Amino acid sequence: MPPTTSDRPADWWRQAVVYQVYPRSFRDLDGDGLGDIAGVTERLPYLQRLGVDAVWLSPFYPSALADGGYDVDDHRDVDPRLGTLEQFDDMVAEAHGRGIKVIVDIVPNHTSDRHAWFQEALASPPGSPARDRYVFRDGTGPDGSRPPSDWMSHFGGPAWTRVPDGQWYLHLFAQEQPDLNWAAPEVRADFLDTLRFWSDRGVDGFRVDVAHALAKDLSEPLRNYGGVHPDALTELPIDGSHPLFDRDEVHEIFREWRKVLDSYDPPRSAVAEAWVTTSRRVLYARPDELGQAFNFEFLVSPWSAEQFRVEIDGALSAAAAAGASATWVLSNHDVVRHRSRYALPAGTDLNGWLLSGGTTPEPDDEVGLRRARAATLLMLALPGSAYVYQGEELGLPEVADLAPEVLQDPIWARTGRVEKGRDGCRVPLPWTRTGPSFGFGGAHPWLPQPAGFGELSAEAQDGVEGSTLELYRAALRLRRELGGDESLQWVDAGPTALTHVLHLRRSTGWASVTNLSAADVALPAGEVVLTSGPLGDGTLPPDTTVWLRPAAS
Ligand code: NOJ
DSSP states (O other): OOOOSOSOGGGGGGGOEEEEEOGGGTOOTTOSSSOOHHHHHHTHHHHHHHTOSEEEEOOOSSOOOTTTTOSOSOTTSOOTTTOOHHHHHHHHHHHHHTTOEEEEEEOOSBOOTTSHHHHHHHHSOTTOHHHHTBOEEOOBSTTSOBOSSOOBOTTSSBSEEEOTTSOEEEOSSOTTSOBBOTTSHHHHHHHHHHHHHHHHTTOOEEEETTGGGSSOOOOSSOOOOOSSOOOTTTTSOTTSOSSSSSOTTHHHHHHHHHHHHHTSSSOOEEEEOOOSOHHHHHHHTSTTTTEEEOOOHHHHOOSOHHHHHHHHHHHHHHHHHHTOOOEEESOOTTSOOHHHHTTSOTTOOHHHHHHTTSOSSOOOHHHHHHHHHHHHHHHHHSSSEEEEETTGGGTOOOOTTOOGGGOOOHHHHHTTSSSOOSGGGOSOOOOSSSSGGGGTSSSSOSSOOOGGGGGGSHHHHTTOTTOHHHHHHHHHHHHHHHOOOSOEEEOOSSOHHHHOEEEEEETTSOEEEEEOSSSOEEOOSSEEEEESSOOOSSEEOTTEEEEEEOOOO
16 A cells, blocks of 8 residues: 555645636536536546546636636625536535545635625715725825825736725726725625635635735825835745735634634635745645645746755745645646746746747747646655646647737736736637537637647547646556655755756655756666656656656565
């Protein structure tokens, strides 16, 4: 019996492989152009065969889609275009029957402007309790016609919008996403109810959107910060002193959440989306808070053995010190897909590249795919949880040439068409070689797919030796079989900066070796169990990862 991560069923999430479904782009069973819940249910056998431990569904709640569903009208319902609560329950039951856990997205920083609370706030006078659930303020300047502070929206433009009676409301994202006031007891209580609502329906865990923004310093006068967002991974103060992000008080909120999550058997898991530096990030992941927090430093690391090692060591030791388990992400619905990132020269301005329609600089797709596969095997060899974004198992590239008129991401319009946004990683999945929308669903998917998508479809790769889909399937199966605790040991052939090789060993004895140099390196001893690309004669070629088991003596 190979040793596994933990025998406690309650700890299933500590080293899970979680597959992110972006529901509107996954599978459109009713053919209306938008993916749906029934489509997820239909594809559970595919996910089971892929070997994932859990699915995380991005928001499927009623929404006008001003921000791809992260503008939530009602946190406790299903968008009628995506299905019903009954269909959601069926999906959960079917997933559980197949040994797959279900994680849902919780969006506590804001609601949509169509939410009953916000409608009530608009219909209520300044100073009313209904307005106090959000952040309404009088403007500045002689007639209050200037925003209350210089705070900017992440999506461009001021973070304040004026309402007809002259007050302004805060929205750190689109104007259709008014920020909630987490100092209001009713807001706090309501989210506890939402956690209970989904937990009662059998949901196993939660992904917490913009966890680091809930607690804000709204004392008067509001503190300007110079009108530019700090880069959250590198520039946010680490003492919690920013008025909007990563304030220490935010942890009280998650300690309250943990009590609710722990009132279930098994306790519900949670993972924070907090774009903050490692030392601050793990605070969200403490056992009395959420348990995990996404590590984005691994994702933004350049293709460098030294840098990857710094990120891996930093994440593992910080997680261990906090009593959390580490997390790894290469792609998600907010970033350029990793196959395309790795196809571009180091330091490429990704937005500039998107604006050029994916032509300048010219990506080297072959290198991109090779590195993406190698990075994936490296990620899946690490202790902790790996979050896999739908379509990366097909090796999908970013769709960089979407025409301006089809773009849906609010970033495009709000930045005055300066930032192209995130639509290119959200294009509906290709399931079949041919046919309407390559098997996604109806003839008119909500974002157009590129002509060659069918060749990357699940159908085209199924059973094909060496395909990216088969690589993921094999990797997930082996990862489970080979096991290992949450520790990692480096096998040093010399300083990583000089060898450009990442050779790590897990507690059960198996090893992963990635060659990030430009030349072949000698293949270490051991039985090869999986490789991201062809091996040479006793050598590991550049941009390749191999998994090794100790050779039988
Ligand atoms: C983070 C989500 O991942 C992103 O897609 C969304 O736009 C913002 N939070 C706002 O909810």
